[in-house]
Amino acid sequence: MRIDCLLAGVGGQGTVLASKIIAQTAISKHCFARTSETIGMAQRGGCVVSHVRIGDKNCSPAIPQGMADLIIGFEPAEALRNIGFLKPSGQLLVNTRPIIPVTSSLGGISYQVADMIHYLQSTGQQVVFVDGQKLCAAASTTKVLNVIMLGVAIKQELIPFSREGVLQTISENLPAKFLELNKKALEIGYNFQQYL
Amino acid sequence: MKTKLLMGNEAIALGAIRAGVNVVCGYPGTPSTEVLETIAKNRSNDIYVEWSVNEKVALEVAAGAAYTGARTLVTMKQVGLNVASDPLMSLAYIGVKGGMVVLVADDPGPISSQTEQDTRHFARYAHLPVFDPATPEEAYTMIGEAFALSEKYNTPVLFRPTTQVCHACASVETEDERYFNKIAGFIKDPKWVIFPRLSYQNHIKIDANEAKISQDFSVSPYNHISGQGTLGIVGCGVSFTYVTEALATSNTPVKVLKLATPHPFPDKLVLQFLQGLEQVLVVEELDPVVEENLLRLCGKLGLAIQILGKLTKDMPVAGKHSYEIVAAAISKFLGQEQTALSEQTELPPLPVRPPVLCAGCPHRASFYSVKQAMKKAGHKAVFTGDIGCYTLGNAQPLDMVDTCLCMGAGITIAQGLQLAEPDRKQIAFIGDSTFFHTGIPGIINAVYNENDITVIILDNSTTAMTGHQPHPGTGKTMMGNISEKISIENVLKGCGVTFVTKANPLNLAQAAETVTAAVNHKGVSVVIFESPCIAIVKPNAVQEIKETCIGCKKCIKEIGCPAMSAVDDKVTINPHLCYGCQLCGQICPVQAIGGLN
Numbered sequence: 059m060r061i062d063c064l065l066a067g068v069g070g071q072g073t074v075l076a077s078k079i080i081a082q083t084a085i086s087k088h089c090f091a092r093t094s095e096t097i098g099m100a101q102r103g104g105c106v107v108s109h110v111r112i113g114d115k116n117c118s119p120a121i122p123q124g125m126a127d128l129i130i131g132f133e134p135a136e137a138l139r140n141i142g143f144l145k146p147s148g149q150l151l152v153n154t155r156p157i158i159p160v161t162s163s164l165g166g167i168s169y170q171v172a173d174m175i176h177y178l179q180s181t182g183q184q185v186v187f188v189d190g191q192k193l194c195a196a197a198s199t200t201k202v203l204n205v206i207m208l209g210v211a212i213k214q215e216l217i218p219f220s221r222e223g224v225l226q227t228i229s230e231n232l233p234a235k236f237l238e239l240n241k242k243a244l245e246i247g248y249n250f251q252q253y254l
Numbered sequence: 255m256k257t258k259l260l261m262g263n264e265a266i267a268l269g270a271i272r273a274g275v276n277v278v279c280g281y282p283g284t285p286s287t288e289v290l291e292t293i294a295k296n297r298s299n300d301i302y303v304e305w306s307v308n309e310k311v312a313l314e315v316a317a318g319a320a321y322t323g324a325r326t327l328v329t330m331k332q333v334g335l336n337v338a339s340d341p342l343m344s345l346a347y348i349g350v351k352g353g354m355v356v357l358v359a360d361d362p363g364p365i366s367s368q369t370e371q372d373t374r375h376f377a378r379y380a381h382l383p384v385f386d387p388a389t390p391e392e393a394y395t396m397i398g399e400a401f402a403l404s405e406k407y408n409t410p411v412l413f414r415p416t417t418q419v420c421h422a423c424a425s426v427e428t429e430d431e432r433y434f435n436k437i438a439g440f441i442k443d444p445k446w447v448i449f450p451r452l453s454y455q456n457h458i459k460i461d462a463n464e465a466k467i468s469q470d471f472s473v474s475p476y477n478h479i480s481g482q483g484t485l486g487i488v489g490c491g492v493s494f495t496y497v498t499e500a501l502a503t504s505n506t507p508v509k510v511l512k513l514a515t516p517h518p519f520p521d522k523l524v525l526q527f528l529q530g531l532e533q534v535l536v537v538e539e540l541d542p543v544v545e546e547n548l549l550r551l552c553g554k555l556g557l558a559i560q561i562l563g564k565l566t567k568d569m570p571v572a573g574k575h576s577y578e579i580v581a582a583a584i585s586k587f588l589g590q591e592q593t594a595l596s597e598q599t600e601l602p603p604l605p606v607r608p609p610v611l612c613a614g615c616p617h618r619a620s621f622y623s624v625k626q627a628m629k630k631a632g633h634k635a636v637f638t639g640d641i642g643c644y645t646l647g648n649a650q651p652l653d654m655v656d657t658c659l660c661m662g663a664g665i666t667i668a669q670g671l672q673l674a675e676p677d678r679k680q681i682a683f684i685g686d687s688t689f690f691h692t693g694i695p696g697i698i699n700a701v702y703n704e705n706d707i708t709v710i711i712l713d714n715s716t717t718a719m720t721g722h723q724p725h726p727g728t729g730k731t732m733m734g735n736i737s738e739k740i741s742i743e744n745v746l747k748g749c750g751v752t753f754v755t756k757a758n759p760l761n762l763a764q765a766a767e768t769v770t771a772a773v774n775h776k777g778v779s780v781v782i783f784e785s786p787c788i789a790i791v792k793p794n795a796v797q798e799i800k801e802t803c804i805g806c807k808k809c810i811k812e813i814g815c816p817a818m819s820a821v822d823d824k825v826t827i828n829p830h831l832c833y834g835c836q837l838c839g840q841i842c843p844v845q846a847i848g849g850l851n
């Protein structure tokens with residue numbers, strides 16, 4: 059198995075944790091995994107990009123431009139900002155709900171979500187859009203957007219794991235008190251088509 | 255043996271535990287912080303861990319323990335080593351008994367630092383060996399090697415990972431077995447007392463040891479040569495992984511040296527590498543340390559080999575490396591065509607997300623109240639800042655940080671400004687952890703020299719920027735004990751400050767009044783703004799915009815809270831981000847903001 063997967067989002071969305079779940083699940087399947095992050099100075103609200111590289115010990119910590127097999131965008135502008143990483147034959151999963159930075163309201167660049175979605179539509183081999191807010195509503199919390207996105211990725215076969223495999227990683231590595239919630243979130247993601 | 259996804263810092267921490275570390279001291283600093291935290295989390299009862307007040311203190315505490323034969327680890331970021339450099343330089347002469355590793359994380363980019371300084375220079379300057387790991391999995395075993403080397407030569411050893419090693423994660427095989435280091439105890443001996451005569455003798459010893467360590471490093475398993483040809487590439491630290499990846503798709507014969515021990519330079523191994531080469535490209539982040547060493551060797555031996563790197567502008571002199579930068583330099587070096595990336599059509603405009611203070615952050619209120627107070631009084635004050643989350647107070651619309659230099663310098667820079675411009679109000683901001691780190695001497699200096707400044711202490715009860723570490727004012731220790739909290743107010747009074755007041759910054763009117771009174775006081779005055787970081791307390795009721803909103807956007811324009819946005823002229827508060835600090839409600843002219851019920 060050799061996969062380069064990039065996750066892009068905004069600080070606070072749980073992007074980094076999602077990347078670690080992917081990597082740890084790969085390790086349980088006896089694959090080598092490497093991850094790295096680019097996070098700015100901001101604790102919350104800044105851009106966060108996680109690189110997950112599976113199956114090659116001799117790779118550098120970050121995915122080269124134009125080499126990602128998959129991008130999981132937790133936010134449309136962040137997916138677009140990193141689109142240069144995607145292979146021409148790559149796949150894309152994007153939460154279409156924008157997080158509008160306060161700078162857009164302080165006379166900065168206005169946020170044109172329709173244009174972004176339109177652009178993303180035309181990239182990669184397979185593009186999957188989901189409404190993260192709707193899916194989170196089904197779980198009654200926005201805190202599980204990351205696990206929901208993983209559920210969608212499993213269903214669409216964007217990542218080569220089963221729900222059981224990912225759940226195993228979650229139960230072994232995350233606090234037990236969130237296990238039920240994460241399980242529910244994974245199911246919601248896996249059955250995302252029901253919530254459209 | 256287990257295989258787990260570990261962050262580089264976690265791997266280093268577990269590697270240190272495996273190597274039998276007894277005492278661990280440090281001061282938080284990105285990207286080094288998780289090393290000490292991971293040891294604290296995984297320690298057995300025989301390991302002692304502390305956040306020290308600053309890096310100098312940490313290094314000295316560890317040195318004391320190392321005098322007894324304890325294995326000690328000190329952790330800090332690169333600028334922290336500047337603070338700790340005084341004891342480090344002398345300790346290089348005195349030496350240690352137990353293995354002592356000084357972990358200093360460098361930050362190419364820089365991502366979260368004031369400088370792009372290169373700790374490998376410090377190694378050379380202080381005559382100390384230094385390890386430069388390339389990956390988390392390598393760092394796990396290398397830290398044990400560092401302890402062993404330290405004990406072999408009775409010298410402190412530097413361990414210098416960079417951000418892309420510290421914060422990257424990888425599959426790491428960890429071992430359950432642990433080396434147990436027995437502490438012999440302190441034995442009185444004149445060798446522990448630094449005197450000019452002793453320093454002279456030890457200088458000679460250090461020089462001899464450096465030659466021996468250079469030989470050891472020439473056969474270190476962490477350095478190796480591969481490939482062949484007349485062209486050579488040296489990869490150092492994480493850059494070695496970019497070199498490997500870039501060469502994976504190339505057929506041109508090339509000789510590669512992986513170099514993990516930049517000082518003392520392994521001359522013997524490097525000469526072996528240089529044999530038969532015509533040109534060498536050096537790929538290293540930060541300064542051309544290895545490149546200069548290659549030039550030295552070629553000069554010394556009269557080798558006609560062209561050395562390319564930063565000095566020849568074949569590699570960028572600043573910033574962090576990436577695959578793209580290294581691959582481009584290697585293609586050029588090997589005379590290969592660069593495969594161009596497929597052209598991207600122009601992207602729609604993207605919003606910027608500059609770092610800002612969190613929604614509900616009490617620093618926003620502190621800055622805003624000072625700003626309002628100064629505006630009202632008609633003062634054109636200068637606001638000196640310091641290192642911490644509150645450096646972000648420089649962003650628009652707050653715009654409240656006019657200077658920022660290094661830890662603790664806000665208070666002292668304000669004094670210099672005041673001396674040169676006595677009629678202007680000087681207001682210094684400093685956080686609670688930074689106050690304990692290096693703020694106190696500045697306060698004493700101002701009182702002693704009768705300076706007229708106002709200091710605003712932003713006391714949020716934690717070291718927030720680096721991920722919420724405790725400090726002397728919180729009373730929590732890394733051993734899980736609760737000690738007596740050290741009161742900032744009492745410290746200030748003890749330092750002779752006569753005007754000290756406390757206020758809650760989230761009560762805007764009262765906070766501004768307090769600030770006005772402090773600024774009007776002649777001499778050193780201090781306001782302690784007490785309000786905890788939002789990350790360590792539960793949020794209050796989420797606020798919402800009511801129908802009575804007149805759409806003036808004053809709330810957004812004055813404080814720029816990231817929970818607020820205006821879409822099509824309608825102001826909204828994002829309920830998932832709002833912490834209910836109620837600052838915006840105190841700014842709205844028509845009381846159109848209130849709690850959700």
Ligand code: SF4
Binds near residue numbers: 827834835
């Ligand atoms: S109450 Fe207002 S200023 Fe405070 S976090 Fe909420 S939106 Fe931001």
Ligand code: SF4
Binds near residue numbers: 806810844847
């Ligand atoms: S300040 Fe008050 S009235 Fe003006 S936009 Fe904000 S909520 Fe509306």
